[in-house]
Amino acid sequence: MDVSIIETSSLGDRSYLVTEADVAVVVDPQRDIDRVLALANDRGARITHVLETHIHNDYVTGGLELSRAVEAEYIVPAGDDVDYERRAVHDGDLIDAGPIRLRVMHTPGHTHHHVSYVLLDATGGTHGIFTGGSMLYGSTGRTDLVGPQYTEELTHAQFRSVRRIADEVPADTPVYPTHGFGSFCSATPTSGDSSTVGQQRDVNPALTRDEQAYVDELIAGLNTYPAYYAHMGVINRAGPSPLDLSAPEPVDPAELRRRIDAGEWVVDLRERTAFAAGHLGGTLGFELSTSFVTYLGWLYKWGAPLTLIGESDEQIADAKRELVRIGVDELAGAAVGEIHTLVNGHELRSYRVSDFAELTREIDSEQVRVLDVRQKDEYEDGHVRGAVNIPLHDLAERLDEVPRGEVWVHCASGYRASVAASMIDRIDRTVVLVNDDFEKAYDQGLIGTS
Structure with a gap:
């Protein structure tokens, strides 16, 4: 049985493709499902089930579209109020994908209805546990995203959930979290790229502290998180629209200047020192790197017209892929080329x-x-x-x-x-x-x- 990691480093998250023979199961897919489909094709496997550990707050899920595209069963925790057909699973339910089986474990804390999935083979042997935003590597998922009135309750629940995993799952079981690789869904910074349940017993604060000390420390350590999170749960409960990665409309220098002068969001994707050396006055510099989508999403005025400036069509395409992962679907256009060709009679600014x-x-x-x-x-x-x-x-x-x-x-x-x-x-x-x-x-x- 193979567990393949699909990394989305810009959001600090992981999705997973589990394959055995010609069968595949996907856990917590990102919205750009072409990556998942390509990997399944490489493995020669057909996706039969798509699973969510929770309604996500830091990205728009690709689960609904993926399940429809491959006619797979879509599995969402029971209790999550969604506007589409899915199989709602409860604690103890068994998901049977032939040679791959997964047992549902209710692990509230990150959200009320959060579940983890224990990965089993046909004989009942344990091969891993997908912990979503519950047990992370040296940390746990944050507990304040549902609403401040629930934070203390969910923090106590998170402690008990991680303890339950440690008590019920064999120590040598690999842990496969969704969050914790830079995601703001992690309560505190995580450590390492892999771990087992047994290793977490020595380092995870939910397993090394008593309950009240854990609760007090987690709550005291919570700080701000990206503003775009407010929109993710709404989109994911309603059911995201099909993905569109087509190129935005081209924008000429005169129209670009009009948008800048009108105070619209015009974002330059070039490397930060290149921007400093010469840029159009009134534009914003968001270097297209692993931090791009988190901080643009944090500062962006949701729904405002957004125009991109890039050095190439490929750079624009990469930026659009990042943006649709957080539901910024409508781009007002893009200007491509050397920055001096876009000035429209104005002097470049620099610092x-x-x-x-x-x-x-x-x-x-x-x-x-x-x-x-x-x-x-x-x-x-x-x-x-x-x-x-x-x-x-x-x-x-x-x-x-x-x-x-x-x-x-x-x-x-x-x-x-x-x-x-x-x-x-x-x-x-x-x-x-x-x-x-x-x-x-x-x-x-x-x-x-x-």
Whole structure:
């Protein structure tokens, strides 16, 4: 029996394809199901069942479309109120896919109706457990996504669910979580790329702490999560529309400028230092990397016209694939080409790119101000002396709080800072992007207490 991982690193999630002989089962598929179909074809297997561990909050599921495309049985936890036909499964139910069998285990915590699936062969041997947002690698799924009024209740439930897995599933069983590889659905950072139930007994906080200590620590550690999450559950319960990956309409330089001047969302996908070296004034820089869709989805005004600028058609296609995973389906168009060909008579804007070593030499200047766009808890753990903290997700509403003068903007690695710099960059502002690892600030002696 083979378990293949389908990684979606930009969202910190995994989907799984289980194959045995010519039969396949899919767990928690992402919306771009072509990846799943291609893998099943490579394995020479027919997908007979598509399973969801829960109604997802961080991406639009591909489960409904996949099940319809291959005429597979679609399985969703009982209790989840959805607007489409599916098999609703309860604790203890057995899913029979011939040589592949899965036993349903109700593991509430991440959501009320969350389930895990114990992977069995035809003889009853255990080959793995798909834990969704329950037992993660060295952590557990966050418990505040359903609503703040349920957080404490669900945190206690999460503790008991992970304990139940550890008590009922053999220690050598591989654990296959959906979240925990950078996803904000994880309550705390995870560790490692693989694990077993037995290994989790030594490292998972739900298994190494008593119940109240676990609950207190998890709740105290919860921080903000992407704003687009508010739309995912709604889409997934209603049933996502069929996927459309067709190319957006081309936009010429004159129309591009009209959209920028009208205040529309025009997003430049180029690498952050290329954007800093020359960009159209009024555009936003969201480098197309593993952080792209999370932070664009976090800041994007849901439903607003969105136009992309890319260096190639392939870059635009990659960005669209990322966006449809979070339900941003309608693009207003795209402009493709070298940035100087898109100026339409306007001068390109630019700003400096630097690092913490140079900031060390400049920081005592009366003109220099430092803006830290990390989250509040990151700032409180240690920050550049004198830095003002405005988390990136709050910046649009707090631009008037950005200090005057020459603003050096940083985060933990440079990505969030690059987005912030593009938001601040205007004719009357001077911005410097600190494109550097925050650990270098410690090396330079920049960390202070105020």
